Every structure is written in structure tokens, then in C-alpha cells.
Amino acid sequence: MFFLIGVSDRREELDFNQVITCDECGQFGRYSVFVVYTVLYLFFLPVFKWNRRYYVESSCCHTLYELDPELGQMIEYGEDVRLRSEDLKKISSAQKNGHHICAYCGYETWEDFQYCPKCGKKF
Numbered sequence: 048m049f050f051l052i053g054v055s056d057r058r059e060e061l062d063f064n065q066v067i068t069c070d071e072c073g074q075f076g077r078y079s080v081f082v083v084y085t086v087l088y089l090f091f092l093p094v095f096k097w098n099r100r101y102y103v104e105s106s107c108c109h110t111l112y113e114l115d116p117e118l119g120q121m122i123e124y125g126e127d128v129r130l131r132s133e134d135l136k137k138i139s140s141a142q143k144n145g146h147h148i149c150a151y152c153g154y155e156t157w158e159d160f161q162y163c164p165k166c167g168k169k170f
Contacts, residue, residue, distance in 0.1 A: 063079065078106075111139045
């Protein structure tokens with residue numbers, strides 16, 4: 048008898064959109080929210096999820112922000128939330144210094160890559 052188990056990182060888009068005027072580039076855009084988590088699979092079925100992190104991305108300049116877990120949970124549960132700039136902690140901005148943090152695996156690089164060298168996903 049054998050067991051098929053596995054662990055992987057997953058990204059899930061949440062049902063949230065907010066129209067904004069971006070603080071980074073000054074253009075109109077929108078915030079979209081997603082959650083990144085690690086999941087344990089048993090026989091290809093997700094059994095346990097942990098290490099949940101919530102992120103916000105602007106559609107105009109693709110600036111990435113980290114979101115407070117409490118606000119992220121409220122959005123995930125469908126509550127009406129209005130994000131303010133004080134609620135967001137900037138992680139990376141493609142407009143300024145080329146510093147990238149992969150939203151899928153967390154790999155950090157200062158090189159000008161379009162794809163993450165660790166997991167292969169697009170920045």
C-alpha cells in the first residue's frame with residue numbers, strides 16, 4: 048500500500064475590486080486582492096491549508112502591497128471593505144527600482160526578470 052501526499056503553494060484570486068487613483072503612478076486603476084497559502088494534498092485532495100498571506104495589486108502599475116490578515120479574511124468572507132493607503136504595506140513597485148518579490152513563492156530578486164527564476168511564474 049502507498050500514499051500519495053504532496054505540499055505546494057497556491058494562489059487564489061478573491062472577489063474584490065476597488066477603483067483607485069494610484070499613489071505610485073497617479074493613474075486610475077483598481078485594487079485586486081489575492082491570497083497565497085501552502086496546502087497539503089492527500090490523494091490529490093486538499094486536506095490542510097496554512098501560512099495564509101493576503102496581497103493587493105494595482106492594475107495600473109502592478110505595485111504589490113501586503114494586506115493585514117484581518118482585512119484579508121474580511122474580504123475573503125465577503126464583507127464590504129474599503130481599503131485605504133494606511134492599510135497597505137508596499138512590497139514591490141515595478142515602476143521604480145526593479146526589485147521583485149514573486150507572489151507565488153516569495154522569491155526576492157533585483158534582476159530585471161519577467162519570470163521568477165525559482166518557480167517560473169510571471170512577475
